[in-house]
Amino acid sequence: MASAWSLERNQLLVGAFVHSKTREELEVLEDAAVAVDKGGKIVGVQTGCETSAAAKQQLLGRLGWSEADVDLIACKPGQFFFPGFIDTHVHAPQYPNVGIFGKTTVLDWLQKYTFPLEASLKDLAKARRVYTACVRRTLAHGTTTAAYFATIDVAATNLLADLCLGLGQRALIGRVCMDTPGICPDYYRDESAEESLRATLETIAHVKRIDADYEIVSPILTPRFAPSCSGPSMLGLADLHRRQGLPIQTHISEHADDVKLATDLFPESGSYAKIYDDHGLLTAKTILAHAVHLTEGEATLVAARGAKVAHCPCSNACLTSGEARVRWLWDRGIDVGLGTDMSGGYSPSVLEAARQAALVSRYVAMPVPSGDARERCKLSVDEVLYLATRGGAEVVGLAHKVGGFEVGMHWDAQLVELNLVSQDGGEGAADKEEEDGFRDGGNVDVFGWETWEERVTKWLYNGDDRNTKKVWVKGRLVHSRP
């Protein structure tokens, strides 16, 4: 299938490129050009290109490309390229429930809202409708890679893989394993550990069939969370992990009640993290969602195993779970990315997750006595956008491919446009306004005096999908809007 993805022409992108240089620093490459080959890979990055002509002159010869074979995509003034967002934890079947959580916390939320909806997606027509809406919507928000939890249903999970590949979203597809009676309802549970494994193998085989090299879609082993999985089920998945090298995703320490439930069910492990470790699931390819209530000892263990954390700020607020401490996790050597965690989180947007990550860090700071320790809790704009891109890439095991603009990486990116306020205080870009009498450039108003840093900040705080004009995955244009 790799050839199906190959593009007809090379691409030369010219303009401003903003991406994370380090955790602490966004880099702005103005007057730059990026060359993307037919395989969707970045083969050249060149600064000092004030015009498209200069970009061509500097790159085409070096790459041996003829001008006739190149599509030129140039930023308009004020536009910039940004890496595609990476959603490290999202439940596709829960998309219709975004915002609907009432006053529940995670355990009653599962029973009341989540399990009934997930179970209903064994109806494939419904699954197609929900998954299509979810993938289209998240692409529109600039999500180029998503680590999806699907449901226990194999056919519906396979359909999600088909849709991601068809619509062009890079995705890790997780068929959910959950076989513990009492925790999982009778109407929505794997019959046994063997059944969990058999069904998982079926989805792995399907993904292999449609994308042999896991270039766009790939399988991910998905024990829902320790309380929902029997020991044999977890051991079986760990065995599969060892044999096939597949990544793993699950939940950890989301809410105090969830910690208690897990440790009550596995008293011999003594801690939530140790449960996964005892069952072979705590590895350098493991994504742990939430990690709100990890202890020092657990953090040490997680760091030692190289497991990663998906920070889900919206969800943790909605479900009153607590505040995950990103700086604290970083200080302990743990990589962190962002998860929308729909529908525990209310929003399909990773930009919203980044915004809320900045706010959550301030809630982490508030009880700390004023001084350097409090200040360190706060995450900067650059840091939360790192979480949304390179941080996420590390978490999903794709840091060598996506999350930034370097030679050898894939062109997973978005073109961002902000709204220029006209001199009379209206929306700018008169050409569009004249066309149809109405223009909707979104909520980010730029007055013209802002620095690049301020523009990106404004985008973080008031941006939405309207600012994401184009989205590419592996060089292919997978979303655009006027």
Add this chain to the structure above:
Amino acid sequence: MASAWSLERNQLLVGAFVHSKTREELEVLEDAAVAVDKGGKIVGVQTGCETSAAAKQQLLGRLGWSEADVDLIACKPGQFFFPGFIDTHVHAPQYPNVGIFGKTTVLDWLQKYTFPLEASLKDLAKARRVYTACVRRTLAHGTTTAAYFATIDVAATNLLADLCLGLGQRALIGRVCMDTPGICPDYYRDESAEESLRATLETIAHVKRIDADYEIVSPILTPRFAPSCSGPSMLGLADLHRRQGLPIQTHISEHADDVKLATDLFPESGSYAKIYDDHGLLTAKTILAHAVHLTEGEATLVAARGAKVAHCPCSNACLTSGEARVRWLWDRGIDVGLGTDMSGGYSPSVLEAARQAALVSRYVAMPVPSGDARERCKLSVDEVLYLATRGGAEVVGLAHKVGGFEVGMHWDAQLVELNLVSQDGGEGAADKEEEDGFRDGGNVDVFGWETWEERVTKWLYNGDDRNTKKVWVKGRLVHSRP
């Protein structure tokens, strides 16, 4: 000027109407009709109108209106009318800075970001551009009433009043008073208490000239916050309040540092609330922004005076100020509304403030031991939408006019439309999609099985200005989008 506002025709609005019945309960009037006369007042509310014809039959005769004299506005399926939002605390001149706050807290934020921008708006061309953008943008978000802080500049403040009246936004216009050297920078400070009062009287006179009965725009006395105001300045404003009955707006107990500064400057008062009370500024017409760190004693005093609170959840998170306890304030008999507090808050949207109010209430709940006391901290969807409408109306002293749909109230409202997901998972409303190949109905995806309560919930959590299709103030259409 009242006649300038009168409408040429009566209006009959037909469809679903959602508004707060009580703090705890949104009421949905399906198949209803609201009659609005040429003065912009609601003169009839009728349920049981399944068609426009039925609405006409039931209302026109009773009102003595001829059909030829009536404009009919009917909801499409899925649309509903909702009261316009009330922003009880917003700084118009800070609009260009939304999202820009770095890692500051309120006192350094004022010096670093806010005072320089505010001072620069004495340039009237800049003020016109900024204020126009601000008013248009907030109208687009459904804000029909705003309590604005302007700047110390009289001409620019008067211009803000002109723009609100011209663009049709109900507004309280506050010329900011701040005369304390050391706290206020030399480049942005009233020369004296007398100068504060003189300038305030000038803006009052201007507003009186353009809207004699304060029907759309009205003046509000605006001592910035106690630390920035001398005793004589506050006493002078209090005297003006008593003589003219004008409302008052200020800040209180936003951040611990701010509390310390205020009580250090006025040691004889002993508490922040008592400072205002000692200077005659704590009245039933006073809007106190923030009130994050009020003590029990202060809350008792505020309640006794009947002063109100503008809760600013976005701002309090951004500036690491703390979490205001809405339930706690309500329990003490204090009325509460919502403020965007741009640009301490990052968003011009009251819907965003309502969303964040729900989340902040969960942060208030988190440290409380589990049980009823914790559950009570959380605000429901209905409660935060009450804050955004009727609660706000109480805070700005307009509860008899706006915030709900009853006979005698003014038609300050918005028409909300959500996005219906098509059967194939795309956006619905095929007619529009066919027109230009692209449709942007916003982020609220309705699948069709949702209850009214769930639809409103989805709007709260993923809605934005795209869902607000029309906005009316006092019966006049002041914003619409395709």
